[in-house]
Amino acid sequence: MCAIQPWIQCTTSGSSSMRIFWRSWAGPVMCEVTTMNMQQFVWDIEHLDALDSARFGGKATGLARMVEAGIPVPPAFAIGTDAFHVYRQSGKQLPQRLIQQVREAMDQLGGKCAKSFNTGGMPLLVSVRSGAQVSMPGMMDTVLNLGLDARAAWRMIEASGNSAFVIDTWMRFWRMYADIVLGLDGEEIIGRVTAQRTEAEASPSEATLSQLEMALVRSFEEDGEQVSLDPHEQLLHAVKAVFDSWDSSRAKAYRKHLGISDDLGTAVTVQAMVFGNSDANSGSGVAFTRNPNTGERKLYGEYLTGRQGEDLVSGESTPVDLAHTQSGEHAALCSDLEEYGRTLEAIYHNSVDIEFTVESGTLYLLQVRAAKCTASAAVKIANDLVREGLILPRQALTMVTSDQLKRLLRPTFETTALSVAQVLTNGIGSSPGHAAGVAVLDADRAAELAASGQRVILLRPTTSPMDIRGMLAAQGIVTAKGGGLSHAAVVSRAQDKPCVVGCESIQIDLQARTFEIDGKLHREGDYLSMDGAAGIVYAGDLPLTNNLGGSPELIQLLAWADELSQANLSCSVGHLQEIDRLPSEALSISVIGMTDVAETLGLIDDLVSAVAKIGQTEFAQADATDLLCSVAEQIGRWLLEKIDQGPIYLRLPRLSSERARNLVPGWSELDPRLHLPLGHPGFYRPILEGLEQACQQAEKTLTVLLSGVTETEEWQRYACELEAFPALKGGVSINSVAGLASAPEMHAQGACLWLDMDQIVRSSHGFLAERYFSSACFDEFLQQGVMSRNPRSALKPFLKDLLAQLGTQAAQADACVGVDCALASDLDLVQALYQLGYRHFGIPLQQWQLVRLRLGQAAS
Known part of the structure; x- marks a missing residue:
């Protein structure tokens, strides 16, 4: 007969241990047993705490808030930051309990969408996105369109009747998977299977899709990679890649620049895909409830018909300007976005930006967050929200940072010098401010020159997260392509750094280290000056003068500060x-x-x-x-x-x-x-x-x-x-x-x-x-x-x-x-x-x- 018997046990929700008390002839004895396998790592967005951004990240809590408000959101679940910390502490191994919970969550997600994840029927595709507590635009990794193998792709073609859409979606996944999960050149991998892709697009069948899939496997093997074709395995690898992206060099550089703690970690949001590229009545876009450059209370955003969101961010395509199409063919879309925007502003007590997708005429919101905007816009928005009764003056003060105020009071070009300055080119003014420096065509070189004390203007065809070091170091950024919501524009606004995008007259030769504007050749190292509000690039090093004044909105904001302090x-x-x-x-x-x-x-x-x-x-x-x-x-x-x-x-x-x-x-x-x-x-x-x-x-x-x-x-x-x-x-x-x-x-x-x-x-x-x-x-x-x-x-x-x-x-x-x-x-x-x-x-x-x-x- 056992001399010691269980007496009572207790545990705390979310704890990794459980205390067990035993009764013996000598009295109660307590021991602590690890219960990591009992921990909950995965939460449906309908049931998580929408205020706990430390655990679930801004992306998942934003989705939860939208669900509560009755806004259409594709079903999703979140993997909390506690899973990230366990992953880190265990030598980058996903805990078995997490793997089990992810499988269960995927089954539930499929049930909500009436689709299945690799089990027959209409395929369920998901996005795997980072979800840090603090917004880090473009710094963390995302994998889209995960969930297809050759057989699932064929079922999707049979159901949709659109083979071009399905194959494009599938290849987009493999390109991202190669880049983000395997660290390979996705474009090169996909380029090697052009013949098989052409055959599958011309004669879609399960056989031609299988040939394309096998060609992809061989392409990966050429680079020494053995890839799994099982979507479940791919999903777990994608989750690990998102966790790992927290410690990428670009993310670390961004956090160091903004003073964000490295210990926060990231959550992961897994969400059912909706497709902006499914047909002509589909598309993807980003919208701000107020102009992020000026603060004007008017819908501001861009929309790409028949494309996914990554096409908008890349800046490779010219989007529709939502601010000027509210009475045209996209009037209904703009009306819905404005209505949802008003609801979300009341929830966030701030201007917000929204990522959305239209699939076959149905609008879905994929993400919401407090809008990143310029300093002048932040001051105006804070004033307007007080006047509109959404916030109090003390809340308005928290919407403008000291760094933003510094930039608002930053120097402007001297009037005399500006009157005789030579205009080189015009583009889209996507982030206000004046800057001058030497033109540099490479982000790493820009960072090196800036570290030596040189003022730098980073000049690129487009920018990507790989350019972050140079973007942070530069005085201003100019790109030849892209719109107001391209990567360069978004990151520049977050930094309140002058940026001009879409300067289509600029032709850049990265090999020769030269750039041509309207037939005239310029070299890296030539001085440029730029006005990020007007979208103008000038020749030469225009002198700057201090600006100690302030707008009426700033005067009001500081008057509230004086009254409170x-x-x-x-x-x-x-x-x-x-x-x-x-x-x-x-x-x-x-x-x-x-x-x-x-x-x-x-x-x-x-x-x-x-x-x-x-x-x-x-x-x-x-x-x-x-x-x-x-x-x-x-x-x-x-x-x-x-x-x-x-x-x-x-x-x-x-x-x-x-x-x-x-x-x-x-x-x-x-x-x-x-x-x-x-x-x-x-x-x-x-x-x-x-x-x-x-x-x-x-x-x-x-x-x-x-x-x-x-x-x-x-x-x-x-x-x-x-x-x-x-x-x-x-x-x-x-x-x-x-x-x-x-x-x-x-x-x-x-x-x-x-x-x-x-x-x-x-x-x-x-x-x-x-x-x-x-x-x-x-x-x-x-x-x-x-x-x-x-x-x-x-x-x-x-x-x-x-x-x-x-x-x-x-x-x-x-x-x-x-x-x-x-x-x-x-x-x-x-x-x-x-x-x-x-x-x-x-x-x-x-x-x-x-x-x-x-x-x-x-x-x-």
Whole structure:
């Protein structure tokens, strides 16, 4: 008799293990048994969780949402990402439970379609598509038309009466299977069986189809491949190929470029095929509910009659423009797409793009996703959706990324240069923006040249996923063929990169590395300029000019961001001439260095001369006092006249700085007291006196910041000194970790504080120079594992703790605490400081709109 008997067992849905408890004379005993064979890997789209894109990917969850909305979708099932992870962890072996579930799912799929998968009757053909959580257009692999062997092809011909359609469909499958599953040249494989294909098309029969199939097998054998003719085996190999495509070089390059995690993995969607190439009343297309270039609320898309979707993406054929055919022969199709589009926009709260097929007059939607569009379109769509009541302003902010805003504000061609520029050719403007660089005809070479710092325009007949490295590296892309939804156009829009397609006058000779336009020969390396909105390619390297303006839609979007963030942004000016370029919405500037003003006004020599005389003879000291007072008065007058709105924060010179060391001759011989914030009254008192005189004359006030402070007692003494100067307010510029530690107490005692993040970061990391390494250098150190974080974007824990203590006070409505992010901070660091409670920032002019957007998003 067994001494130990089962007592109770429990398991969790989706778990790979089960806990079993046993009862024995000594009490319950627990062991864990692996139950991988009990795990569910396959889900019908009618029953999966439409919100769980992490498991099922965007493609399958999109299908599930459409099914729920009553939109016609071919039956399908999804293989979840948990199967992908098991496949990876097991040395790229499909688990037996997955194989069994796929067979069961195929039987159910056949039942829904009244077709059979390799078991007689009307054949069931399927597509096998990738389904990552994050859309990666063109980066992952797809196999279409899977499910035919010679006998099934013959049954399909007998049922349809269309041998040309069936044979074309079958050969398309083998071409894809060779390319994607076997890594061979599919065109070459199919080319070897031209004679047998011609015979089968001329005299279709089971015998001629079998001869064609055997010829294909021999063609594969010539390349050392033994292929299975069993569709079940082909399906499993296709699933493995889709899993493997996650780790392809192009997919890795795309994810690295966009910062997408390599750990997400991909799901697989297996869907019953519908055929756009079955007859003249069929076709395939892609439609956007709003124009992805402009954001206009109007159906935008392309449709190819009698063709499959791969023909549209390849750009080899000229499609019908849906935007201009809504009253023609495709009016009913456009009407249905618009109706479904409105439904899907209400579900996605966004503009969407739709992949569809018409089979013998019946419309099916194959895919839906939030539309990838240009930056200007994203801003307009976000505004329009708020006005239409589909989303709230806080949701609108999430629809525009910082990178898109950067591109929206990117440079444009200088007007004078553009007026005399030579137009080389025109095409379809498929992604807006202006770019210039050398023409390069090869994607790998484009990537190499761009890595060396060269600006590149990638010029190709068409593009494919194999060109992704060069496409990511190029400033812009030009193709001789293709439409607005070709591969080049789709990827360029996703990157918001200028693109012109369909330049039919361009003839490219890849062997000679030349291209001809209207009979004139050009060579690789010649400069081109391009306008991706107008679809124009110019000769030469047209100069670009900065664009700091904004559309009414952008102004509205940023106003919503300001309302949500309640942040007070000032402009930090590196050169005082920038004051004249401040946008009207920037009500103030942050901190101005007195030394910077002295250099602008030509007073720096007087300032340096006065400093050198301090502490010398009584006569020299008197001269220094008069000179310092005069310089300070001129600086004060200039500032009070120049800045007529908002408070003015003027930072006193810090004579212990590297800048002072370089400016003042004999710096090492100066009176040592000058290196302390309040060390020598012969230095700071004449300056305060001169500033006081300027304020009294202008009947205005200045806030004068003392630098280098590390102790609360220093602030107390400075506050006492300022009592003699009623027009001056006092503050402290915190530029060290020691000063930051004392900052909460100084603020509690009435000090207006400005944190100099450049100096704080420098001192906290021990960098020797004030102008230290570039972000690129930090990124390199991070990749090498030399640093744990980029100090310009992430705070060390001890520094974060110090900033958090002051942040509590900074969050108060009347707090006078600002953060000057002139040099050291990127958007991540600004957002981190905002989340610690800081609300007043001084930022460079070129980052002003970016920070507004980011802080609005942080508050959403």
